[in-house]
Amino acid sequence: MLSNALRSFHAVASYDGFSSAARALNISQPTLSAQVKALENRFDVELFSRIGRNVQLTPAGKELFQATKRLHQSEAEALDLLNSFKGLHAGSLRIAAVGPFHATDMIVAFKARHPKIDISVSFGNSRRSFERLLAYESDVGLIAEVNADPRVITQPYSTHDVVVFANVQHPFFERESISIHELQDEKVIQREVGSTTRTAMEQALAKHNVSIDVVLDIGSREGIWKAVEQGLGIGFVAEFEFVPHPNLRAIPIHDAVINTQYYLAFLEERKHSHLVRAFCEAVHGENT
Numbered sequence: 001m002l003s004n005a006l007r008s009f010h011a012v013a014s015y016d017g018f019s020s021a022a023r024a025l026n027i028s029q030p031t032l033s034a035q036v037k038a039l040e041n042r043f044d045v046e047l048f049s050r051i052g053r054n055v056q057l058t059p060a061g062k063e064l065f066q067a068t069k070r071l072h073q074s075e076a077e078a079l080d081l082l083n084s085f086k087g088l089h090a091g092s093l094r095i096a097a098v099g100p101f102h103a104t105d106m107i108v109a110f111k112a113r114h115p116k117i118d119i120s121v122s123f124g125n126s127r128r129s130f131e132r133l134l135a136y137e138s139d140v141g142l143i144a145e146v147n148a149d150p151r152v153i154t155q156p157y158s159t160h161d162v163v164v165f166a167n168v169q170h171p172f173f174e175r176e177s178i179s180i181h182e183l184q185d186e187k188v189i190q191r192e193v194g195s196t197t198r199t200a201m202e203q204a205l206a207k208h209n210v211s212i213d214v215v216l217d218i219g220s221r222e223g224i225w226k227a228v229e230q231g232l233g234i235g236f237v238a239e240f241e242f243v244p245h246p247n248l249r250a251i252p253i254h255d256a257v258i259n260t261q262y263y264l265a266f267l268e269e270r271k272h273s274h275l276v277r278a279f280c281e282a283v284h285g286e287n288t
Contacts, residue, residue, distance in 0.1 A: 004035060005035045005036065005038060005039040005042075006039070006068055006071065007025070007068075008021070008025070008032050008035040008036050008039075009035075009036050009039055009047060009061075009064065009065075009068060010065070010068040010069075010071075010072055011024055011025050011032070012032070012036060012048065012055065013057055013061065013065045013068070016055070017053070017054070017055055018032055018033055018036075018055065019053075036048070045060050046058050046060065046061075047060060047061035047064060048061055069135060069136040069137075070136065072136065073136040073270075076139075077270070077273060091117050091118070091275055092117065092118040092119070092120070093110075093117055093118070093119050093120075093139050093140065093275050093279060094119075094120050094121075094122070094137070094138045094139045094140075095107070095119060095120070095121045095122070095138060095139070095140055095141065095142065096121075096122050096123075096124065096128075096129035096130075096132040096133060096137070096138035096140075096141040096142070096143075097121055097122070097123055097129060097141065097142040097143075098123070098124070098125060098126050098129055098142055098143060098144055098196070098262070099123065099221065099241060100121075100123065101240060101241050102142050102157065102158065102240075102262060103121055103123075103142055106142065106264075106279075106282075106283045107119055107121070109282045109283055109285065110278070110279050110282040110283065112282070113278070113282050114278060114282070117275070122137070122138060125191070125192065125194040125195045125196070125219075126143040126144040126145070126194060126195070126196050127194035128194065129141045129142070129143045129265075130143055130149075130152070130265070133152060133265060133266065133267060134149075134151065134152070134267075136267075139266065139270065139273070139275065139276060139279075140264065140265065140266045140276055140279055140280075141264070141265040141266065142157070142262060142263075142264060142265075143262070143263055143265050144196030144197075144260050144261060144262055144263070145196055145199075145260065145261050145263075150268065151267060151268055151269075152265050152266070152267060152268065153265065153266055153267070153268050153271055154263040154264070154265045155263060155264045155265075155280065155284070156261065156262075156263055157262045157263055157264050157283070158240075158261075158262045159259050159260070159261050159262070160238040160239050160240045160241075160259060160260055160262070161238070161239045161252065161258065161259050162197055162200050162201060162204075162236055162237070162238055162239070162253075162258040162259060162260060163236070163237060163238075163239045163242065163250045163251060163252050163253065164178065164183070164234055164235070164236060164250070164251045164252075164253060165228060165234065165235050165236075165237055165242060165248050165249060165250045165251065166228065166234045166235075166248070166249060166251065167228055167229050167230075167231055167247055167248055168246075168247045168248070168249075169231055170231075170234060172234065172249075172251050173249050173251075175251055176251075176252075177251060177252045177253065177254040178251055178252075178253060178254070179253070179254065179255050180204060180205070180208050180210055180253050180255055180256040180258075181208065181210055181255075183205065183210050183212055183253075184210050184211060184212070185211065185212065185213055186212050186213065186233070186234055187212075187213045187215045187232065187233035187234070188212045188213065188214050188215065188233050188234055188235070188236070189215065189216045189218060189224050189227040189228055189232055189233045189234070189235045190214055190216075190217055190218075190224075190235070190236065191217070191218065191219070191221075191224065191236075192217055192218070192219040193217075196260045197236055197237060197238055197260055198236070200258050200259065200260050201236045201258060204253075204256050204257075204258045207256075208256060213233075215232060215233050216232060216233070221237070221241070224237075225245075225248070228248065229245070229247055229248060237250070238259075238260050239252075264280060264283055264284075266280075
């Protein structure tokens with residue numbers, strides 16, 4: 001059946017290979033390969049470029065993958081609907097989140113109401129989490145400020161100040177607060193492009209005509225914390241994300257308003273999904 005061939009194609013594209021896709025579908029690799037090859041032969045199109053054991057989507061394959069993502073999402077919504085008749089006693093929910101702190105609170109609130117729903121979480125900065133929603137890779141997202149998009153509904157969740165943190169040997173460590181102008185020429189460890197904390201700080205520094213010395217870009221919170229602890233520079237973090245540490249201290253900036261706004265986000269076309277609605281209700285109930 002065509003549906004089986006499309007499901008096989010989607011698995012190979014999703015798992016970046018025939019072996020991993022076969023394991024995910026619990027079928028033999030020869031069967032999977034035959035189904036994909038039959039699909040290519042039927043429509044006289046090449047969907048994958050095969051180089052040894054590596055496969056890459058061709059332009060036609062990339063277009064089909066976008067279509068099968070929508071089919072996969074529609075199938076998930078159908079299952080969501082059927083499970084809703086059982087009172088949300090089964091099903092799965094995929095979350096894309098900028099970090100573990102709020103995501104954990106959300107999951108706890110949702111699990112308290114719907115303990116039998118399976119949850120998976122993918123972490124990344126706001127840009128990556130937003131992309132996962134648009135690519136049907138996640139059902140809901142916890143993101144920070146992003147450009148408006150008519151395809152995505154966002155609901156305010158929380159706002160937090162951005163603070164400086166420094167290690168025990170830095171002059172800021174003993175301070176109760178600092179002026180933003182004291183950041184002039186400070187050595188800084190910062191997050192990657194796409195991080196909302198980085199964007200908020202860059203905008204504030206530009207507004208106050210303050211220049212910093214960026215010594216390192218790191219794409220993870222853990223990496224920044226380790227670099228700051230080792231004395232490579234100071235860092236910036238949303239105050240609720242700062243975890244007390246004997247060698248690190250968070251210091252507020254008293255003369256500048258620098259904050260990050262967090263949002264719950266989901267696709268507009270999924271606003272009637274029972275799972276998505278149940279998650280929003282649990283999260284907003286927990287946050288009131």
